[in-house]
Amino acid sequence: MQHSFKPNVFRVAVTAAFGVAAAVAATSVSAQTRDQGRYVVGDFHNHTTCSDGQISVQKLVNKSVDTYGLDWFILAGHGGGGTRNCTLADDETVFTPSSNPFVPGQGPSTTWADSIGIGRVKGDRAAEGYMFRWQSTQEFEYPLLEAMAEAKQKPIFIGLESVVAGHEHSDTAVIAGQLPASGRGNADPGAQWEYCFDRADTDLSRGADNQWDCTVPGGARNEFLDARGRKLTGAQDSGTLGHLKTVEGVRWLQAKYPTSSYYIPAHLERAGVFNPAGSNGFNIEHLRNFNNAGPTVAFGFEGGPGHQASSNRSYGAGATGGGTYGGAGYYTGKLGGVWDALLGEGRNWWIFNNSDYHSRGSFGPDDVRSTSDQYPGEFNRSHVLAKTGGKPLTPQAVVDGMRSGNAYYVNGDLIDRLAFVACRATGGNDRDIKLAQAAVLRAATLNEGFADSRCAQQGEKLVINAGEDVVIFAALRDPEGANLSPYTIPNPSLLQVGINQPLNMPVLDHVDLISGLVTGYISPDSPLYAGAAPGGVGGAQDSPNATNPSTAVRATFSAANWSATPGGYKLITLRAPKVKASQYIRLRGSNIPAAVPNETDAAGNPLVDTLANNITVTPDAVACADPTAAAANVNCLTHLPVQGAGRRLDVDVEAFTDLWFYSNPIYVEVRGGTVVAGVK
Amino acid sequence: MPSRFAACLAFAALLPFAAGAHDYTTGKMKVLHPWTDPVPAGTASAPLRLRIVEIQADDRLLAAETPVAARIEVIPAAGDSEPGIALVNGRDLKLGDEGPRLRLHGINTQLFFGREYPLNLHFAKAGMVEAGLIISDPE
Numbered sequence: 001m002q003h004s005f006k007p008n009v010f011r012v013a014v015t016a017a018f019g020v021a022a023a024v025a026a027t028s029v030s031a032q033t034r035d036q037g038r039y040v041v042g043d044f045h046n047h048t049t050c051s052d053g054q055i056s057v058q059k060l061v062n063k064s065v066d067t068y069g070l071d072w073f074i075l076a077g078h079g080g081g082g083t084r085n086c087t088l089a090d091d092e093t094v095f096t097p098s099s100n101p102f103v104p105g106q107g108p109s110t111t112w113a114d115s116i117g118i119g120r121v122k123g124d125r126a127a128e129g130y131m132f133r134w135q136s137t138q139e140f141e142y143p144l145l146e147a148m149a150e151a152k153q154k155p156i157f158i159g160l161e162s163v164v165a166g167h168e169h170s171d172t173a174v175i176a177g178q179l180p181a182s183g184r185g186n187a188d189p190g191a192q193w194e195y196c197f198d199r200a201d202t203d204l205s206r207g208a209d210n211q212w213d214c215t216v217p218g219g220a221r222n223e224f225l226d227a228r229g230r231k232l233t234g235a236q237d238s239g240t241l242g243h244l245k246t247v248e249g250v251r252w253l254q255a256k257y258p259t260s261s262y263y264i265p266a267h268l269e270r271a272g273v274f275n276p277a278g279s280n281g282f283n284i285e286h287l288r289n290f291n292n293a294g295p296t297v298a299f300g301f302e303g304g305p306g307h308q309a310s311s312n313r314s315y316g317a318g319a320t321g322g323g324t325y326g327g328a329g330y331y332t333g334k335l336g337g338v339w340d341a342l343l344g345e346g347r348n349w350w351i352f353n354n355s356d357y358h359s360r361g362s363f364g365p366d367d368v369r370s371t372s373d374q375y376p377g378e379f380n381r382s383h384v385l386a387k388t389g390g391k392p393l394t395p396q397a398v399v400d401g402m403r404s405g406n407a408y409y410v411n412g413d414l415i416d417r418l419a420f421v422a423c424r425a426t427g428g429n430d431r432d433i434k435l436a437q438a439a440v441l442r443a444a445t446l447n448e449g450f451a452d453s454r455c456a457q458q459g460e461k462l463v464i465n466a467g468e469d470v471v472i473f474a475a476l477r478d479p480e481g482a483n484l485s486p487y488t489i490p491n492p493s494l495l496q497v498g499i500n501q502p503l504n505m506p507v508l509d510h511v512d513l514i515s516g517l518v519t520g521y522i523s524p525d526s527p528l529y530a531g532a533a534p535g536g537v538g539g540a541q542d543s544p545n546a547t548n549p550s551t552a553v554r555a556t557f558s559a560a561n562w563s564a565t566p567g568g569y570k571l572i573t574l575r576a577p578k579v580k581a582s583q584y585i586r587l588r589g590s591n592i593p594a595a596v597p598n599e600t601d602a603a604g605n606p607l608v609d610t611l612a613n614n615i616t617v618t619p620d621a622v623a624c625a626d627p628t629a630a631a632a633n634v635n636c637l638t639h640l641p642v643q644g645a646g647r648r649l650d651v652d653v654e655a656f657t658d659l660w661f662y663s664n665p666i667y668v669e670v671r672g673g674t675v676v677a678g679v680k
Numbered sequence: 681m682p683s684r685f686a687a688c689l690a691f692a693a694l695l696p697f698a699a700g701a702h703d704y705t706t707g708k709m710k711v712l713h714p715w716t717d718p719v720p721a722g723t724a725s726a727p728l729r730l731r732i733v734e735i736q737a738d739d740r741l742l743a744a745e746t747p748v749a750a751r752i753e754v755i756p757a758a759g760d761s762e763p764g765i766a767l768v769n770g771r772d773l774k775l776g777d778e779g780p781r782l783r784l785h786g787i788n789t790q791l792f793f794g795r796e797y798p799l800n801l802h803f804a805k806a807g808m809v810e811a812g813l814i815i816s817d818p819e
Contacts, residue, residue, distance in 0.1 A: 052702065052713075052816070054794030083817070109793050109817075168703075271705040278734040280705060311798065316810055318705035361796045361812075372796050372812070538707050641798075 036449040037387035037406070039417075040071035042398065043376030044159055045171050045266055045306055045354030049108040050086035050136050051078035051161075054359035056108035057141060058089050058096045060376070061148045061156055068377030068484070072154060072386075072398045074173055075145055076161040080200030081125070081132040084108060085115045087144045090365075097147035122208040132203045133160065134191040134210075142178065142187035149179055155395045158187050161266060163200035165232070165249075166242025167282050168271040171302065171354070174253065175395040176260040189257060197249030199237040199279065204229030216248045217255040239276045243286055247293050254294035262399055263290060263298040264352065267305035269320040269329040273532040281320060284338050284546040285530035291347055292524070295678070296403060299348050303332035303339065303662060304409050306356020308379055309370040309652035313609040321535030326590065326599070326606030326660045327353075327380075327411050330535045333606050335514065336551035337542070338533050343584045343665050344548035346518045348678035350459060350664045352402070353380040353409040361651070362639065368486035369634055371651045378484050379655060382409045383418070385449045385458075405459020405664045405679075406449060408587075412485065414506055414659040417477035417569070419444035420587055422462050422666045423455035425469040425575060433573065437473060437563075441571055444475035461667035461679045467578050470668055474572040474587060478508040485656040486634045492617045492649055493592060493599050493657040501591075503656050510558040511589040512604060513574060516551035518582040518667065520674045553603065554585075582674040584665040592658045599658050606660065615649040615657075702796075704811045708736045709767065711801065711809060715816040716784060718793045728752060728782040728799075728813065732773040740764040743802040746813050750786025764804065791815045 047053030048060055057075060064073045077086075086108050089096040096102055106114070112121050113129035123132045142158050149156040159173030174190040188210075195207050196214035204226060206212050214231040215222050221244060226233045232245045253261040265287070271280040282301075290298035307314040308327055315323045321330025331338035332351055342349040355378070361371030374380065385406035386397040401407065408418050419440045436455075443450040449457060456462035464470060485504035494501050501507060522529050522545075531543025555574055563571040594604035598611040617637055624636035640647035649657065667676040704711040714730035728744070742764040744752040756765055757780040765780040767773055775781050791797075792815060799813040 049794075052814075271703070271710070272707060275734065278710070280710075280734075310812070311810055316704055316706075318707060359794050359796055359814075363795070364792065365794070371798075 035387045035389050036443065036451045037385040037401070038449075039383040039447050040386045040393060040398065040401070041377065041381050041383050042070050042072035042074065043355050043380070043382070044074035044173065044352075045076050045161055045302065046357040046376050047077050047161070048075070048086035049084040050082055050133070050141060051080070052358060053077070053086070055365050056088060056090050056094065057086050057144050058100070058148065059094050059365065060357065061145070061152070062095050064376035065152050065154050065156065068375055070377040071393065072395075073156045073376060074159040075141060075157070076159050076171060077133065077141070078161050078169075078200065079133050079163045079194050079198030081130055081136065083111045083113070083129050083131070085110055085112050085140070086136075087140045088115060095151070097144070097151050099147045100144050123203040123205045125203070132195070132201055133198070134195040134201065134203070134207055137187050137194060138191040146179060146185060155179060155393055155398060157395045158190060160190060160194055160198070162194070162198045164242075164265075164279070165197065165199040165237045165245040166239055167246065167265070167274070167279060167286065168268070169266045171264045171266050172253075172262060173399075174257050174261040175399055176257050179395055193249065193252065196231050196252065197245065199242065202233070204231070204233065206230055216252045219248050219251055221245065221248050238279055242279060243274070243289070247289050250290050250294040250298050253297045258296045259403070260396065260399065261297050262402060263294060265290075265301045266354070267307075267314070267329065267356065268301055269331055270305065270315050272318050272537065273320055273534050283530065283532045284341060287338070287342060287349070288522070288524070288529060291349060291678075295348065299403050299405070300350035300352060301331070302329070302354055303351030304328050304353025304380055304411070306354045306380060307373055308411070308655040309374050310361065310372045311650055312613070313654055317610070318537070320533055320537060321608065322537050323608040323610045325608055326592070326658050327609070327655065328606065328660065328662065331533065332662065334535065335553070335605055336516070336548050338546050340516050340548035340551040341546050344516050344518055344550065345521045346582070346667065346674065346676035346678050347521070348405060348459070350402070350405040350407060351409065351662060352382045352407060354382065355380055369639055369652060371639055374652070374655070379412055380409065381413070382407060387449070406457055408458065408661060408663045410661040411659040412506060412656055413479055413483040414508055414591060415476045415589065415661050416479045417444045417447055417475070418661075418663060419450055419457070419473070419475045420663050420666065421450050421455045421457050421473045422585060422668060423452070423471050423473070424462065424464055425471040433471065436471070437571055437573060440473040441475040441565065441569060444477060444569065456666050458664040458666055459679070461669045461676045463669045463671060464579060466580050466670050466672055470576045470579050472513065472572075472574045472576060472585060474511065476511070476570055476589075478568045478570065480568050481505070487637070487653060487656065489617070489619070489635050489637070491657050492615050493596055493612065496597050496615065497593065503653070506591040506659050508570070508589055509591050509593045510556050510604065511562070511570070511572060511587055512553045513555040513557070513572075513585060513587060514551060515554050515583050515585045516548045518584060518669075518674050518676055521677055556604065579668060580670060580673070582667070582669045582676060584667045586665040587663040588660060590658060590660045606658070609654065612649045612654045612657065616643060616646040617649050617653065618646040702812060702814055704809055706806050706809055708739065708806055710734045711811055713814070713816075714799055714811050715814045716791065717817075718815050719787060719791050721788060721790045723787040724785065726784045726787060727777050728784050729776050730782070731775070732767060735767050735769055735771060735773065737805065738769050739767040739806055740804040741767065741801060742804055744782055744800065746784070746797055746799045748787060748789050748791065748797045748813070749784040750788065753783045753785055755781050755783065767803075
């Protein structure tokens with residue numbers, strides 16, 4: 001049985017179309033002998049009825065990889081457990097493999113007790129019919145995903161949204177054992193991790209027949225394991241002790257699965273700052289602790305949370321920063337904030353986005369509208385460079401790509417291609433620059449990475465001598481045509497500044513090039529190591545330890561100064577002369593210009609998304625007056641909250657108004673200066 | 681730390697609960713999983729269940745509203761003469777089918793399993809918390 005999957009046919013077609021230009025660039029600029037890899041799109045944070053979602057595993061996978069075309073998919077679901085059997089297909093129209101045929105009268109809200117029988121439920125709550133996640137992962141969800149992967153010929157495998165001891169939630173997975181090259185696989189290591197380290201998993205049965213022991217190699221808390229459950233539990237799940245348990249969980253992953261697991265905190269601003277007596281958010285010191293304990297496992301966070309179609313675009317007022325910022329969490333959206341502080345240390349700390357799909361709120365799962373979530377791939381899309389050596393895509397290639405940091409995330413298909421490169425420019429002349437531009441454009445066109453020993457791309461570092469020039473290139477594509485917004489009304493945010501643009505036809509307005517200095521890792525013993533970033537909530541200001549004040553927008557590119565090429569490509573070039581200090585550079589872009597009321601400040605930074613409620617949307621009154629037409633015409637927008645004579649901007653319509661993309665950084669390390677220690 | 685407060689914290693930490701997307705955090709409390717049962721339009725009354733944990737300051741839940749019900753009745757604990765439901769610092773609060781509780785009255789649409797509707801909770805000190813009412817079962 002083959003569990004690795006063929007790349008799509010796009011590469012072949014484009015190679016033929018651009019063959020001549022590619023040959024010129026290849027011979028002149030780059031040996032191009034390494035595997036450049038290919039960007040693939042996926043999602044690793046989503047839910048079914050096995051936790052608190054609305055639909056089955058099958059329906060979620062079908063929507064994700066068929067309807068929305070994801071190249072890879074990692075099923076998550078909360079730790080803990082539940083009473084519902086998410087492996088039962090919703091109805092007879094939902095594709096399901098022969099291993100899990102549709103059962104008339106049953107569906108994903110049918111309980112385990114009423115489907116498999118309570119006698120097959122294991123663990124300490126079996127008598128209630130409550131199945132812990134470790135069991136559903138091991139025995140039901142993973143085998144179904146393996147069959148789905150085989151049917152879809154895509155890497156479809158399983159992870160977890162852990163309910164985190166001492167904090168709120170994290171995305172994690174252990175891929176070891178999953179989708180092997182031949183034969184049947186298993187998700188046993190991930191199931192064990194869930195049993196051992198998830199706060200909501202209160203089982204002490206040691207995984208029934210598994211008889212797991214949660215001792216951590218080299219761990220600092222092994223003496224506190226519960227005698228029966230052989231895990232840290234009870235008071236060790238909350239506050240400061242809970243955080244220490246979670247560090248042990250990261251240490252366990254690093255010791256056992258250093259290249260076949262990940263640990264990525266999710267929507268980490270949502271529950272506010274860290275609470276030493278509860279289970280709230282993450283401060284910068286906790287992220288530093290994770291990265292220190294598991295440098296190849298804990299390598300980033302969810303910069304763009306899911307639930308983007310929910311009220312106020314995901315976060316409530318209790319979140320740090322008081323909400324999301326153009327869909328990004330405060331730690332990412334705030335220029336010079338937590339993410340920049342971590343990058344300023346030179347850490348390998350990358351950002352991703354996800355759907356966090358649960359339901360479509362007040363609408364059914366097949367409605368195009370939503371007051372809660374978008375499907376995986378429908379709005380939030382993480383593009384990850386996967387290197388397969390010409391072989392089919394595997395879970396390992398996906399996770400290797402995530403760990404590499406060569407990834408960018410996008411809302412609403414604002415862009416769908418990006419090549420972002422920094423090169424040494426010693427001796428470079430105009431001809432060299434033009435050839436390099438052609439090579440970078442070619443990489444974007446082919447949706448590939450960029451391999452050249454004189455250059456670095458996202459997640460890499462360019463080592464230079466002090467005083468050398470660095471030339472920065474970016475080629476990106478603003479795809480032509482409509483995105484997946486079901487709404488064709490004029491973008492209400494842009495109407496405020498006189499721009500009439502259909503909501504489903506966004507245009508990239510500008511790209512910011514951002515940089516910040518790298519000053520080295522901060523020791524856990526340093527007074528600079530810890531600090532909260534509440535973002536003004538309750539009047540509390542950010543600790544300077546959670547900021548990087550050197551971060552700034554160095555240049556902004558738009559139609560005025562980028563080179564546009566056919567097919568929607570934009571080419572950006574910037575020469576940074578005489579670079580003397582180690583630093584990082586990153587990109588962000590939006591369809592919203594600077595100084596749009598309720599959306600961006602004068603410098604183009606995203607404002608908190610609750611402000612979009614101030615924007616009134618006036619729907620088509622004629623169409624909405626006819627109930628039949630209203631049912632067919634989603635532009636009636638009757639699901640928006642009423643405000644005065646119109647309705648206020650919110651939920652899924654708000655999400656599609658201001659779209660952003662974020663790249664991950666490229667580091668520039670100056671010899672004799674600060675070492676970028678997080679990137680080898 | 682006073683020993684009594686420490687004991688409360690330890691007890692709270694031992695309580696198992698599922699945390700999901702339906703958690704709503706303010707600076708002083710966390711509202712978990714407001715939910716009701718799937719029922720047809722026209723249902724006269726149904727319970728609105730939720731839990732409030734990690735309460736860091738005394739407060740009172742005074743009112744609630746959702747577009748899928750004509751009104752939400754706030755029923756205080758027996759013997760509590762103050763308006764609303766009391767929240768006590770350090771003590772988790774469960775609103776279920778008995779005792780202090782919330783009830784939906786005049787349900788105006790069919791509540792399908794898995795759907796979620798706006799729910800505003802009004803507290804005396806914390807103000808309004810925007811939450812979601814999910815049509816579900818216990819987690």
